[in-house]
Amino acid sequence: MDNPFQKPHVLMLRYGLLSILAFIVVFPLVWLALASVRPQNEIFQPVSDFGWNTFIPSRFTLDNYRTLLNGDFPLAVKNSTFVALTTVLFGVVVNALAGFAFAVFDFRGKNLLFLLVIVSFMMPFEAIVLPLYVMIRAFGWANSYQALIVPEIANGMVIFLFRQFFASIPRDFYEAARVDGASWFYIFARIAMPLSWPTIATSGLMLFLAQWDSFFWPVVAASDSAYAVVQVAIARNINFEQNDWGGLFASTNLAILLGTIPFLLIQRFYVRTLISGGIK
Amino acid sequence: MxxxxxxxxxxxxxxxxxxxxxxxxxxxxxxxxxxxxxxxxxxxxxxxxxxxxxxxxxxxxxxxxxxxxxxxxxxxxxxxxxxxxxxxxxxxxxxxxxxxxxxxxxxxxxxxxxxxxxxxxxxxxxxxxxxxxxxxxxxxxxxxxxxxxxxxxxxxxxxxxxxxxxxxxxxxxxxxxxxxxxxxxxxxxxxxxxxxxxxxxxxxxxxxxxxxxxxxxxxxxxxxxxxxxxxxxLGSPAMNFIKGTMSDGAVKASDGTRLPVLSEASALDGRHVLWGARPESIVPDDNGFEGTVEVVEPTGPDTQLLVRVAGDPLVVLLRKRMKVNAGDKIRLGVVGEDTHLFDAKDGMRIAL
Known part of the structure; x- marks a missing residue:
C-alpha cells in the first residue's frame, strides 16, 4: 500500500476522498455532541445557517445535562446497567455451556439443534415479540426485570461464537484432563473457560450492547416507568405534546459515552491470544 | 507396577x-x-x-x-x-x-x-x-x-x-x-x-x-x-526384497541372477519367493551376484549404495570405505548367509 514512488496527486486524491468519508461518518456525532451543550433555542439555528456557528456554540451550557440528571434518566441508566450486566453474567455462562456441548459432545440431534441455533439469530426479533410477550404475561413477569433479562440470555450468535472457539481448542487438552481425572464440568470451568477470555470478552460485549441498545422489547414488556431503560428514556424526550431536543441530544450523548465504557475496559483482551504455548 | x-x-x-x-x-x-x-x-x-x-x-x-x-x-x-x-x-x-x-x-x-x-x-x-x-x-x-x-x-x-x-x-x-x-x-x-x-x-x-x-x-x-x-x-535403511523362484538352493531372479540363501534351502525348488536381505548384511564379494551402482551416498561412518540388481533397486550399507562410482559394475554377496525368504503370495516367512 505505502508505495514511496506513488505519484503525489494520486496520494492527494486518496487522502482527500478518505477525509470526506471520515467527515461524513464523524460529523453527525460531532453535531450531536455540540447540540447537547447548546441552549435549547439555538440547537437548530446552525442547520439553516451553515458556517462556523455550526461548530462553535455561541454559548456553552450544561443545562441540558443538569435537567437530565434531575429527571428520570439516572433511574433509566441504573435499570439498563443492571439489566445489561445481569444478562452478560448469565448469558456468558449459559451460552458458553451450550457452545461447549456443541463443540465437544456427540449426541443425537446435535446437527439439527445447532441449525436451529443458527436460525435463531438469523430471524428478526420482531417476529417473535408477540408470542414472547404472551409467554412473559403468562409467567406474570410483565413489568419486571425478569421480562427484560431472561429472554435475552440465550443468544444464538454467542453460542455460535463459543462453539467455534471451543472446537478450535485441541482435543488433547480435554482428553489429558479426563485421563487426569477431571469431570466434564471441571474441564469446562478450569480448562476451557480460562482459555477463552477473548471469546468471553467479545460475547460479553455483544450481550451488553444488545441490552444497552434495546428499545422495542422493553417498550413492549416493561412499559412501567419504574423499569424504563436508557433507550426508552431517550425516546420519552419526544412526544405528541412537546419535544425536548436538548434532553434528547444530551441523553443520547450520555448513552453513547456510557455504552463505550465496557468496550474500553475489555479491549485489551482482543489483542491477547492465550491459546499458544501449551501445544507444541 | x-x-x-x-x-x-x-x-x-x-x-x-x-x-x-x-x-x-x-x-x-x-x-x-x-x-x-x-x-x-x-x-x-x-x-x-x-x-x-x-x-x-x-x-x-x-x-x-x-x-x-x-x-x-x-x-x-x-x-x-x-x-x-x-x-x-x-x-x-x-x-x-x-x-x-x-x-x-x-x-x-x-x-x-x-x-x-x-x-x-x-x-x-x-x-x-x-x-x-x-x-x-x-x-x-x-x-x-x-x-x-x-x-x-x-x-x-x-x-x-x-x-x-x-x-x-x-x-x-x-x-x-x-x-x-x-x-x-x-x-x-x-x-x-x-x-x-x-x-x-x-x-x-x-x-x-x-x-x-x-x-x-x-x-x-x-x-x-x-x-x-x-x-x-523394522530397520533403516529398510530390508531389500527381490522376487524370484527357488532353483538349485538359490533364488533365481527374473533376469537369471542367482541370489544366495542358506544351503539347506534346496528342498524348496520351484517355489515363488521373496528374497530379503538387510542392507548391512550385503558386502562386496568377487564370487557373488552382479549389479550396477546407481547412487553413492557417503554419510561418514558408512557409505550407502543404491545398486540395480535384476531390475530391482538394492540398498547396500558399506561399513568400510571403498572407491566406487555411479555406473560401476559391482559383485555382491551376503555376510553369513543372513538372508530371509518369504512366500511370494502371502509374504509369510519360510522357515529354513
Missing amino acids: SSMKIDTLRKSFGELEILRGISLDVRHGEFVALVGPSGCGKSTLLRLIAGLEAATSGHIFIDDRDVTRLPPKERDIAMVFQNYALYPHLTVRANMGFSLKLRGDAKDQINKKVEEAAGVLGLEHLLDRYPGQLSGGQRQRVATGRAIVRDPKLFLFDEPLSNLDAKLRVQMRTEIKALHQRLGSTMIYVTHDQIEAMTLADRIVVMQGGRIEQEGAPLDLYDRPANAFVGGF
Missing part, C-alpha cells in the same frame, strides 16, 4: 473396522512399543486402553480388573500426548500437580511430589514458568513429569517425541529409557519410528491394518521377522 491384558479387542467407527481383534499381554514393569504405519490402529488401541474411546467388543484388564467400561479416571493410568497438552494458563508446577489436585491430595503433599518429579526430570528451575516460555524439550519433560507425579499403574505414551527435532529426539529417547529403568513402571509407547521402538522397548508389537503382525523382543523381530511386512518395517 502393574500388568495389563487385552482380550480380542475390536473397535469400529461405523462400517470402518479399525481394530480387528487385538490380544496382548503386558507384564509388570514391561516397556512395550506399539509400532506400525499411520492408520494401523496403534493410536486407537492406546486410546482404548486409556478409556478415551469405547471398545466395540473385547476386554481390557489392568491388574486383573476389567476396566473395559470404566471411564479414564477410574483406570489409574497416565498418558503423555503427542503435543503435550500442557494447559497454557497454568504454571509448570500447576500443570504437574493438576491430577493430584483433582484427586484431593493435600497441598504440601502435592508440592512434595511435584518437586520430586521435577528433580528427576531436571525441571526444578522451571516450576514457576508457563508452558509458552519453555522450549520443545522442556515441554516434553513437563508432559512426562505430569504423568509420573501420579505414580499410575500404567504409563501411556502417544508418539511423545515426534514433535521434537532429530537431535533432541535422540536425547529425550535416552531420558525416557533411563526413566523407565529408574521407575520400573509398566509403559506402553506408541510410535511410528521403528528406531525409537527398537531402542526403548522390551517388547515390540508391530501392527498393520488393525491386526498385530508380530510381537517379541526387538532383536528377535529384527533377526527373524514373521513376514515381509515386519521385515521391511
Whole structure:
C-alpha cells in the first residue's frame, strides 16, 4: 500500500476522498455532541445557517445535562446497567455451556439443534415479540426485570461464537484432563473457560450492547416507568405534546459515552491470544 | 507396577473396522512399543486402553480388573500426548500437580511430589514458568513429569517425541529409557519410528491394518521377522526384497541372477519367493551376484549404495570405505548367509 514512488496527486486524491468519508461518518456525532451543550433555542439555528456557528456554540451550557440528571434518566441508566450486566453474567455462562456441548459432545440431534441455533439469530426479533410477550404475561413477569433479562440470555450468535472457539481448542487438552481425572464440568470451568477470555470478552460485549441498545422489547414488556431503560428514556424526550431536543441530544450523548465504557475496559483482551504455548 | 491384558479387542467407527481383534499381554514393569504405519490402529488401541474411546467388543484388564467400561479416571493410568497438552494458563508446577489436585491430595503433599518429579526430570528451575516460555524439550519433560507425579499403574505414551527435532529426539529417547529403568513402571509407547521402538522397548508389537503382525523382543523381530511386512518395517535403511523362484538352493531372479540363501534351502525348488536381505548384511564379494551402482551416498561412518540388481533397486550399507562410482559394475554377496525368504503370495516367512 505505502508505495514511496506513488505519484503525489494520486496520494492527494486518496487522502482527500478518505477525509470526506471520515467527515461524513464523524460529523453527525460531532453535531450531536455540540447540540447537547447548546441552549435549547439555538440547537437548530446552525442547520439553516451553515458556517462556523455550526461548530462553535455561541454559548456553552450544561443545562441540558443538569435537567437530565434531575429527571428520570439516572433511574433509566441504573435499570439498563443492571439489566445489561445481569444478562452478560448469565448469558456468558449459559451460552458458553451450550457452545461447549456443541463443540465437544456427540449426541443425537446435535446437527439439527445447532441449525436451529443458527436460525435463531438469523430471524428478526420482531417476529417473535408477540408470542414472547404472551409467554412473559403468562409467567406474570410483565413489568419486571425478569421480562427484560431472561429472554435475552440465550443468544444464538454467542453460542455460535463459543462453539467455534471451543472446537478450535485441541482435543488433547480435554482428553489429558479426563485421563487426569477431571469431570466434564471441571474441564469446562478450569480448562476451557480460562482459555477463552477473548471469546468471553467479545460475547460479553455483544450481550451488553444488545441490552444497552434495546428499545422495542422493553417498550413492549416493561412499559412501567419504574423499569424504563436508557433507550426508552431517550425516546420519552419526544412526544405528541412537546419535544425536548436538548434532553434528547444530551441523553443520547450520555448513552453513547456510557455504552463505550465496557468496550474500553475489555479491549485489551482482543489483542491477547492465550491459546499458544501449551501445544507444541 | 502393574500388568495389563487385552482380550480380542475390536473397535469400529461405523462400517470402518479399525481394530480387528487385538490380544496382548503386558507384564509388570514391561516397556512395550506399539509400532506400525499411520492408520494401523496403534493410536486407537492406546486410546482404548486409556478409556478415551469405547471398545466395540473385547476386554481390557489392568491388574486383573476389567476396566473395559470404566471411564479414564477410574483406570489409574497416565498418558503423555503427542503435543503435550500442557494447559497454557497454568504454571509448570500447576500443570504437574493438576491430577493430584483433582484427586484431593493435600497441598504440601502435592508440592512434595511435584518437586520430586521435577528433580528427576531436571525441571526444578522451571516450576514457576508457563508452558509458552519453555522450549520443545522442556515441554516434553513437563508432559512426562505430569504423568509420573501420579505414580499410575500404567504409563501411556502417544508418539511423545515426534514433535521434537532429530537431535533432541535422540536425547529425550535416552531420558525416557533411563526413566523407565529408574521407575520400573509398566509403559506402553506408541510410535511410528521403528528406531525409537527398537531402542526403548522390551517388547515390540508391530501392527498393520488393525491386526498385530508380530510381537517379541526387538532383536528377535529384527533377526527373524514373521513376514515381509515386519521385515521391511523394522530397520533403516529398510530390508531389500527381490522376487524370484527357488532353483538349485538359490533364488533365481527374473533376469537369471542367482541370489544366495542358506544351503539347506534346496528342498524348496520351484517355489515363488521373496528374497530379503538387510542392507548391512550385503558386502562386496568377487564370487557373488552382479549389479550396477546407481547412487553413492557417503554419510561418514558408512557409505550407502543404491545398486540395480535384476531390475530391482538394492540398498547396500558399506561399513568400510571403498572407491566406487555411479555406473560401476559391482559383485555382491551376503555376510553369513543372513538372508530371509518369504512366500511370494502371502509374504509369510519360510522357515529354513
